Amino acid sequence: MATATTGRGGRGALGLLASNEVGLALLIAVLVAIFATVNPGFTSPFNLFALSRVMGIDMVIGLSMMVVLVTGGLNLAVGSIGVASVMLGGWAMQVAGVPVLPSMTLAVAFGAFLGWINGQLTVRMGVHSFIVTLATMSLFFGAMIVATRAEAFNALPRSFVDLGKLRYGGFVSGMLPLALIVGLGLWLFFNRTSLGREILAAGANPQAAELSGVRVNRTIVVAHALSGALGALAGLMLAARNGAALPSMAGHIGMGWLLPAFLAPVLGGTLLTGGVVSVAGTVLGAAMVTIITNGLLQLQIGEFWVQMCLGLILLAAVLLDRARSVIAERRRSVA
Amino acid sequence: MLKGIWGSDWFGLFVVALVAGTGLALFQPAFLSPFNLYVLLISFSLWALVAMAQMVIIAIGQMNLSVGAIGGLVAISFAGSMEVWGLPVPAAILLGLAIAALCGLLNGVMTHVTGISAFVITLATLSIFKGLNIGITEAQPFYGVPDVVKAFGNARFEGLPHMLIVPVVAIILIWLLFNRMVLGRQMLALGANRHAAELSGIRVGRVVVIAHVISAVLAAMAGMLAVARLQLGQPTIGDDWLILSFAAPVIGGAVLAGGHISVIGTCLGVVIVTLINNALVLLGIDPFFVQLFLGGLILIAVGLNRWRERRLAPA
Amino acid sequence: MTEPVLAVEGATKSFPGVKALDGVDFVLRPGEIHALLGENGAGKSTLIKILTGVHLPDSGTVRLFGEPVRFRNARAAIQAGISAVHQERNLIPRMSVAENIMLEDLPERFGFVDYAAVNERALLWIERLGLAIRPDQPVRSLSVAQMQLVEIAKALVLEARILLMDEPTASITPHETEVLFGLLKQLRDQGAAIVFVSHKLEEVFELCDRVTVLRDGRNACNGLPIGELDRADVVRFMIGRDERTAKLGDKPVDAADVVLRLDGVATSLGHAGIDLELRRGEILGLYGLVGAGRSELAKALVGIGGVTAGTVTVAGQPAVVPDPTTALQRYRIGYVSEDRKGEGLILIHDVGRNIGITIWRRLSGWLGWLGEGRARAACRPFVEKLAIRTPSMGQKVGNLSGGNQQKVSVAKWLAADCDILIVDEPTVGIDIKTKTDLHELLWELASSGKAILLISSDMPEMVALADRILVMGGFRILGEVRNDHDYGRMSTAIMGHIHAAEAA
Numbered sequence A: 001m002a003t004a005t006t007g008r009g010g011r012g013a014l015g016l017l018a019s020n021e022v023g024l025a026l027l028i029a030v031l032v033a034i035f036a037t038v039n040p041g042f043t044s045p046f047n048l049f050a051l052s053r054v055m056g057i058d059m060v061i062g063l064s065m066m067v068v069l070v071t072g073g074l075n076l077a078v079g080s081i082g083v084a085s086v087m088l089g090g091w092a093m094q095v096a097g098v099p100v101l102p103s104m105t106l107a108v109a110f111g112a113f114l115g116w117i118n119g120q121l122t123v124r125m126g127v128h129s130f131i132v133t134l135a136t137m138s139l140f141f142g143a144m145i146v147a148t149r150a151e152a153f154n155a156l157p158r159s160f161v162d163l164g165k166l167r168y169g170g171f172v173s174g175m176l177p178l179a180l181i182v183g184l185g186l187w188l189f190f191n192r193t194s195l196g197r198e199i200l201a202a203g204a205n206p207q208a209a210e211l212s213g214v215r216v217n218r219t220i221v222v223a224h225a226l227s228g229a230l231g232a233l234a235g236l237m238l239a240a241r242n243g244a245a246l247p248s249m250a251g252h253i254g255m256g257w258l259l260p261a262f263l264a265p266v267l268g269g270t271l272l273t274g275g276v277v278s279v280a281g282t283v284l285g286a287a288m289v290t291i292i293t294n295g296l297l298q299l300q301i302g303e304f305w306v307q308m309c310l311g312l313i314l315l316a317a318v319l320l321d322r323a324r325s326v327i328a329e330r331r332r333s334v335a
Numbered sequence B: 001m002l003k004g005i006w007g008s009d010w011f012g013l014f015v016v017a018l019v020a021g022t023g024l025a026l027f028q029p030a031f032l033s034p035f036n037l038y039v040l041l042i043s044f045s046l047w048a049l050v051a052m053a054q055m056v057i058i059a060i061g062q063m064n065l066s067v068g069a070i071g072g073l074v075a076i077s078f079a080g081s082m083e084v085w086g087l088p089v090p091a092a093i094l095l096g097l098a099i100a101a102l103c104g105l106l107n108g109v110m111t112h113v114t115g116i117s118a119f120v121i122t123l124a125t126l127s128i129f130k131g132l133n134i135g136i137t138e139a140q141p142f143y144g145v146p147d148v149v150k151a152f153g154n155a156r157f158e159g160l161p162h163m164l165i166v167p168v169v170a171i172i173l174i175w176l177l178f179n180r181m182v183l184g185r186q187m188l189a190l191g192a193n194r195h196a197a198e199l200s201g202i203r204v205g206r207v208v209v210i211a212h213v214i215s216a217v218l219a220a221m222a223g224m225l226a227v228a229r230l231q232l233g234q235p236t237i238g239d240d241w242l243i244l245s246f247a248a249p250v251i252g253g254a255v256l257a258g259g260h261i262s263v264i265g266t267c268l269g270v271v272i273v274t275l276i277n278n279a280l281v282l283l284g285i286d287p288f289f290v291q292l293f294l295g296g297l298i299l300i301a302v303g304l305n306r307w308r309e310r311r312l313a314p315a
Numbered sequence C: 001m002t003e004p005v006l007a008v009e010g011a012t013k014s015f016p017g018v019k020a021l022d023g024v025d026f027v028l029r030p031g032e033i034h035a036l037l038g039e040n041g042a043g044k045s046t047l048i049k050i051l052t053g054v055h056l057p058d059s060g061t062v063r064l065f066g067e068p069v070r071f072r073n074a075r076a077a078i079q080a081g082i083s084a085v086h087q088e089r090n091l092i093p094r095m096s097v098a099e100n101i102m103l104e105d106l107p108e109r110f111g112f113v114d115y116a117a118v119n120e121r122a123l124l125w126i127e128r129l130g131l132a133i134r135p136d137q138p139v140r141s142l143s144v145a146q147m148q149l150v151e152i153a154k155a156l157v158l159e160a161r162i163l164l165m166d167e168p169t170a171s172i173t174p175h176e177t178e179v180l181f182g183l184l185k186q187l188r189d190q191g192a193a194i195v196f197v198s199h200k201l202e203e204v205f206e207l208c209d210r211v212t213v214l215r216d217g218r219n220a221c222n223g224l225p226i227g228e229l230d231r232a233d234v235v236r237f238m239i240g241r242d243e244r245t246a247k248l249g250d251k252p253v254d255a256a257d258v259v260l261r262l263d264g265v266a267t268s269l270g271h272a273g274i275d276l277e278l279r280r281g282e283i284l285g286l287y288g289l290v291g292a293g294r295s296e297l298a299k300a301l302v303g304i305g306g307v308t309a310g311t312v313t314v315a316g317q318p319a320v321v322p323d324p325t326t327a328l329q330r331y332r333i334g335y336v337s338e339d340r341k342g343e344g345l346i347l348i349h350d351v352g353r354n355i356g357i358t359i360w361r362r363l364s365g366w367l368g369w370l371g372e373g374r375a376r377a378a379c380r381p382f383v384e385k386l387a388i389r390t391p392s393m394g395q396k397v398g399n400l401s402g403g404n405q406q407k408v409s410v411a412k413w414l415a416a417d418c419d420i421l422i423v424d425e426p427t428v429g430i431d432i433k434t435k436t437d438l439h440e441l442l443w444e445l446a447s448s449g450k451a452i453l454l455i456s457s458d459m460p461e462m463v464a465l466a467d468r469i470l471v472m473g474g475f476r477i478l479g480e481v482r483n484d485h486d487y488g489r490m491s492t493a494i495m496g497h498i499h500a501a502e503a504a
């Protein structure tokens, strides 16, 4: 039910099993069970707190990419936008003395603005957003570095840094519910508003949508702006966790975010070709990736092999998903 | 004939490169010094191979995000096999190329057999190859690179580095591939219209796999040159290749959807990027501006290309 | 009787939602031109694609010279000596004419493509087809007709024993067709076996030796000699009954109430001097051959491709339509595209989302809020009115049959409640029953006061529905015919306009 386009063919128990979200949820349950048995430290309140914090951040990063994937485009500049916005927010808080909430709003608005630029460039130039955001990831990051002289803001107000320490029930970071609320909002947006539906339609078949009176270009710009805003939000969450706004927090020109950004939606069943979105899948996808990373780090394989395991698991997940959809397709055409 | 050159993808770029070069030479005499030319050509050597590696995949209408990861993995395998196992240089080179061929094979076979987009597959393999690299090296460089390799990395004749020979040969071969060989033409046909290529009896799977292998081998050459240049097997080799690998072919007029690339244009794209880098250094401009310029340059190049396409398109 | 070169027995092929072929038999003999006929969607192209290795049949056998074969890809079919002109365009626009023609087998010398040989061999077939183009010209510089002929040359150059041609004459002129037929007859006399798919029955009777007709994926007849049949027989095989135009009631046209008026309109797509008047309650037909510029005119009217000269008047007011959104919301003009899959429908979305797309904005409340129940409820009346056969509103449109897909594409515009509806080839590729349903629907819509611009290449449909028929060619209006619903007179009058323009 979390898939925006219902009617995945087979209903009932089989149909449910064939759905991506259920598969992911099962996989997560299995992984948690394994990690918890192998390493008791996995379920310690301390680890759960750390895990839920990273999970929340990665979910927002994944959602930020998801909203652009829906249009059939992509946003390589999520990381750059996130960092650039946070540096602005950090400057506002620390240097300009703007209160925390307005500063955060400013950062998110700035992220939306950078995303809006991406959208406008994509639409106006008529080239794929891959190229546009490839250029702007470099452009935004370069501008940010020039403006900040690559220096961090590490004397952020207490009330902001405390957001990163927020915890519920002793072990759930405030970041996780925040991400879930954002997810819920996006689900409602894509399933219960006309603009959200139009974005999906335009992503699935721009010509048909255009001829049906949808302003396709506007849907693209909106999606990019939304992606920018979410990128900025993820940046703020990360800065609150780190207790500082760092130019390096998304890696070289923001590329450090790309893997989680693509992993979550792709694992969750959002099509790279656009038009189909799964918010729940993205959330679960992000959860799975963080659980695997966290669990692997705690096992004895050593931190240096974690990335390779992640890659292998991603590959396996993508292949499994493919096999699942091929089988589902076959069953339908026989029926 | 003249009209052909005018209408070609690369004429505008050629003028831009020429003007930029002349301008630099006039304002900064140091630009033409043999040492500066040498530095310039060294980075051209590396970038040209990286750009070609991506261009081959763009030609078939796909993307290869793992170019840098393959380059890095080969680089550390090359250096590591010589340091740890004491392999002779030629054997280490062969090992590097073989590893690349395997990586390419994996990318190609997976994309073709599963039908999953190359973007997703190479995103996954990027992580695997890079993960292998980090796992093997534990993020520490291999320092024991033999002197022959180091010497090759430093050798030059006036302004010409010896290692320039590698990209020059590669560029000529790739040019021949796409302009004169059946395989290359089939790659372009496949990139332009996969269905039509299939109907024309082209063995699509085979062509896709070969393209990925070629791409990986080019990335491997870049990786090994980087070892020779840096004089050590640095695990971070390849980390910063992604943007340039797309920037140069796209500046050179490649169509990202596939079916059209320009070898000369791509090389000129590399030249322009190298010149800009060099100019920023020579003119003492903050190196942080490099990113800004590169981003702006891609946008301008793509914008110009679109504009030209629209004007040339039959009304 | 000669041994068949190719024999198909009981071929069956299903796609999600349709059974395209259902136990089809087909026998091809050497030295014959065999017509493969059937309405759109009957399964002709699917049969061709099975013979060329594009699709594998779900069941059934294909025998080549008596030997069972199973082509896994196009390459296998080519190597077995089967070449084909497919219905869709399959050229590489940036490559030269010659390279496209020779792509199956580029001649090499010392490992390099021998372009001299490529051009030389391609030129031979370019000349035999009477094409006035250079072999080294890029394909993208050609006209639609020239591309079609290049496509044909590409098939001929293989000099295969078996030649399959799927609607090769759809977009070429009568003169070019004549040259092609001369060539095909020559090949037949040399012993080639040729399958010819066409909707133009005159061509079939002129060219072909035997006829196989498909209807809804089954054989309606199997390899009958053409001499034993007349046009009425063939039509009966195709549609399962006699040719009949739907009986439609009386429909008043309010001649005074002009809702759409074009004066000397030119567009960026190449139209010039277009004059047209569409009245309330009227069905105005727009007839023409492929490439006449009818769909393009329709698109210009809804804001795709600008009007560069002349005036457009909607309901008495001068109108500027920058995009389809404005066309829909301000001028209440809707366009039902001919390209159902490409422009009409969102195949991966469900029925509700396809029909609702034109009305979401109108339905939604504060902040664009629109519940799924409310959105679907608004679509339901149209699903019922058009009797769309779908298990639920949640069914993916891609899983519906062709006829039901077309109904969804029309339902979307019924929901939009436009005053002016441009309907482009509404009955292509759908079954007879749906076709009649749609005819009655269009009639009813016009009777209720809508104005309809009907674009159709289906002459009987045109004659049955239109009040007046405008004949288009070369992006201009060639003439007007007042419809008296007499098929013979009307078709003569229409073709008269077309031939006059061709002669000029």
Ligand SMILES: Nc1ncnc2c1ncn2[C@@H]1O[C@H](COP(=O)(O)OP(=O)(O)O)[C@@H](O)[C@H]1O
Pocket (backbone or CB within 6 Å): C015, C016, C018, C019, C020, C038, C039, C040, C041, C042, C043, C044, C045, C046, C047, C401, C402, C429
């Ligand atoms: N690739 C495909 N996927 C799904 N349905 C298809 C496909 N190709 C053809 N069909 C369907 O099969 C039926 C027969 O199509 P086709 O063979 O193209 O008919 P014809 O060529 O006689 O007009 C139609 O209902 C069409 O929609």
Ligand SMILES: [Mg+2]
Pocket (backbone or CB within 6 Å): C041, C044, C045, C046, C087, C166
């Ligand atoms: Mg057909």
